[in-house]
Amino acid sequence: MNWFSRIAVFSLLLMWASAAVAADAAFLLAEADRLKSADRERFGILMSQLRDIEQSFTAEENSFYRYLDAYSVTLSGDFTSAVTLFEQLIKDSSTSHAAFRAKVTLVNIYTVSRRYNKAFEISEEIIRNADQLNDTKVKEQAFRVLALLYNTVGDYSSGYFFADEIVQKTSNATSRCAAWQLKIEAMYYVDHSEGFYSQYEQALSSCKEAGEKLFEAIIVIYRARQLIDISLNHDALTLLLDYLEVASSTQYPQVMSAFNALIAKAYFYKDDFLNAEKFALLALDAGVKTEFSEPLTWAYEVLYLTNKKMAKFQVALDYHEKFLQFDKAYLDNLSAGQLAMNMARSATQVKSQQIALLNKDNDLLLLQKNVYEQEVKQNRLAMMLLFSVLTIASFIAYRAVTGRRRFKKIAEYDQLTGISNRYHFNNQAKIALDYCESNAKPVALILFDLDFFKSINDTYGHAAGDWTLQAVVKTCRNFMRNNDVFGRIGGEEFAVVLPGCQVDKAVLLAEICRDAIATIDTSESGYIFPLSASFGVSSSDTSGYQLKQLLADADNAMYQSKQAGRDRVSEFSH
Known part of the structure; x- marks a missing residue:
């Protein structure tokens, strides 16, 4: 073989090797993209293999690889670094397919990290251009992220719309599973009817078929929450324990935190306080420590109620303060x-x-x-x-x-009753307390909770429950002054700050409100049922001028009213 022949053969070998590497790169990129949320371990192996052949990438393949690399940083929870990588990718290759996906993923990150102004700034642009998208896969990804964003801020009707669009039209199993998870979340908040269960089973079947354990676990979370809401605590506990291994395999902190917190709730409602405390602590350990998430709020509430039931009042008070802190942060978010x-x-x-x-x-x-x-x-x-x-x-x-x-x-303001919500109540109450303290004026706080309200919802429906809350607020407002601060701080829990009011006058007002609530004619709701409330009263004489302490002491007094048989008023005293 002469030199020319050898050179020709060598060139052919190089061309074949280059074509093989290019084919491997395209396959590995596509496979990594497919498995990035379904199998994180396999995804990591594929990214390592891609890193070894990075030098052979085309410009488009390089953009795609950078997108997947930034996505892997997102999965680790380092959102700050991920945002930097995505923004740099968009800057370097603004017209590429990967850059557009980076924009969609940025909306996702901004949603999770609560930078809502940035999220909506990009999402409005995505919505305007949605009809012009030719890539079905990218459009589905964009709709999925929009559904997540709207669900996160409580606009569940919009979240349901975008998720249902994907469920009805996609042919991709993974995409359908992810959309089902968001649709089930929206349905949990919008529709508690029997239709939820059939939709839940379709969603679970879809994610099992796609092998998406993360989304499967999240769907189970919302089914368990629904079961707990309707007092089927044993069924909820069985479901959660059956899927605990699936949740653990996701290695996702928020999922494990939610599973443990809901297991703790189910145990608490079954009066198994030791297991309730155990799983609530596991929920705190599993959660992201710097994040005010809903599962952490559930965990602190269970720890507060559990220790209260076990008569560990100081521990209960400490957890109650944590619960109020996390609940306020969640509502503020x-x-x-x-x-x-x-x-x-x-x-x-x-x-x-x-x-x-x-x-x-x-x-x-x-x-x-x-x-x-x-x-x-x-x-x-x-x-x-x-x-x-x-x-x-x-x-x-x-x-x-x-x-x-x-x-x-x-x-x-609370949309149902028209009085201050928890956030506005806290702000107005602190203003009133600061004024009374600086002017040496007394102040009192009334905290009351409707007795057996959950049974009203369960027996007569949520419409009757809503009517009850509105009737109670309308009745009590008749006896309050213009400068009293009246707010709804929980589902059926209300608080009133009374500037310049001595404790004996506050106790008298609480008695008047208690008696008025007990005489409300419930027939206007379409049903006749007994109605009563338990009251607790605290004052600056014994509790000082800090809202947190006044609420905690009034809560202790209200708890005494509950223990004494409900439908009564108790005054806090050391």
């Missing part, structure tokens, strides 16, 4: 998300109106050019158009002002 969503929608609407206004301004300029060439009739037409533009501008300004007022009301 939900309010912040809803406010960011409304602000993003308002900004989009204002931009559209501004564009319309600019278009009208352009029309006006064209008409003004003709004004100089026409007679008085044209001048009158121009004046009419100018008046129309001013009217539109005034209308836009009015809508912006009323929109801000509406968003403020949504963020501060």
